[in-house]
Amino acid sequence: MAAQDSSPRPAPSPGLTGAFFAPVRLLMSLIDAPLRAWQKAAGLTGMAGFFLLPNMAIFTIFVLLPLVINFVYSMSGGTAIFLAERTFVGAEQYERLLTCASYLDPGTCAEDRFWIAVRNTGLFLLVQVPLLIAVALVTALVLNRDLKARSFWRAVFFFPVLLSPVVVGLIWRWILQRQGLLNLLLYETAGADPHSWLSDRFWAFAAAVGVSIWAHVGFYALILLAGLQAIPKDIYEAAEMDGTRPTRVFWRITLPLLMPNLLVVLVLALIRAVQVFDEVYVLTGGGPGTSTMYLIQYIFETGFASQLRNPGLAAAASILMGIVLVVLTLIQIAASRASERRGQR
Structure with a gap:
């Protein structure tokens, strides 16, 4: 057995180490004095507030302030972007959105495109969210088993999440367009004639649901x-x-113990379903007609893309959507807590 080399290793040069850490020590000494003075004056609570201050400033600038500006926009009218050039109209934008003879018939509404988008989003939510949760649950159950190359399969299923929504939309558009890969495979295997999948209302909706599930499951x-x-x-x-x-093990053990995670998945899936836009917009452009136009697309086109843009109307629609999301989330949390109390009894 070869003898181990027990000779001492050369220590790093003290001159180099000192030169490297000298700027760090200087910076820390400059920061240390005011921090000690602040801690002595404000105590531990004040120090916690001091370190939270940068995060709260970022939250205020990029979240809270835009919400306030968005609300102000919703109370103003006109096509101008700058608030100084807009006129105050009160709740006129909300009244326009909510004025309907029958909410089940968008054609009777003052803003019919908004209610078409609401109807499409509701239908998308009712179909996509249950399917997404079911596919995600089956996928998790399979990946939790002792499979060969289990890490590889987990990476394969997670890979679409890393793709940009625009890339996802483009990939599936190339597959589903009339001269795309799907029609080519159907022609080569079954001799079927090319079909315009994205020009058919049913198949365009099915494609929007399927692509969103594939991208996020x-x-x-x-x-x-x-x-x-x-x-x-x-x-x-x-x-x-x-x-x-x-x-019985699944229904009596796995599913009840998995309920907290399922609640998180349900809340996140609902929020994402209501906010669906990127991949569907690239895939179908909201068509054919308005069959796959959802709320975010309506807000985007009303506020920015339309020639007769109305930022105030778009802001009002986004606030109404935010209120609905908050209410849905609170209902789901309350239902989950009630279920937990029944289980504890």
Whole structure:
């Protein structure tokens, strides 16, 4: 056995180390004196506020202030962008959005495009969110099993999340367009004639739902996978010793213990479904007609893209959408807490 080299290693030169750390020490000494004085004057609570101040300033500038400006825009009229050039109209924009003879018939509304977008978004939410959660749950259950190359498959399912929504829309547009890859495969395998998938109202909606699920399911599956791995294995071992069937284990053990993660997934999926825009806009442009025009596209086109733009109307629509999202989130949280109380009893 070869003898180990026990000769002492040369220590780093003190001159080089001192020269490297000298600017750091100088900077820390300059900061240390005012921080000590502030801590002595304000105490520990004051120090916590001091370190939170930069974060609160960023939150105020980039979140709170835009919300206030957006509300001010919603109370003004005209096509001008600068607030100084706009006129105060009060709740006129909200009245225009909410004036309808029948909310089930967008054609009877003063702003019919808004209610078409609301109807399309509601339909998208009702179809996409349950399918997304179901696919994410199945994916998480499969990836939680002892598979060969499990890390590789987890990366494969998560990879679409890393893509830009615009890239996702372009990829699927190249696949689904009339001269795209899907029609080529159908022609080569079955001799089928080319079909305009994105020009058909049903298939355009189906494509919007499917592409959004493909693009985001990896993120939600990762949340559910973390929840599955947090469940103690002793519970499953005890159920196996009792001879419990796998379906009963899923309904009686896995699903109840996974409920907190499912609630998080549900809230995030609902918020994202209401805010769907990027990949669908690139994929279909809101067409055919207005069949895949959703709320964010309506707000974007009304505020910026339309020749007769109306920033105030777009701001009012965005505030109404934000209120609905807050209400939905509060209802889901309240329902979850009520379910937890019933479970504790």
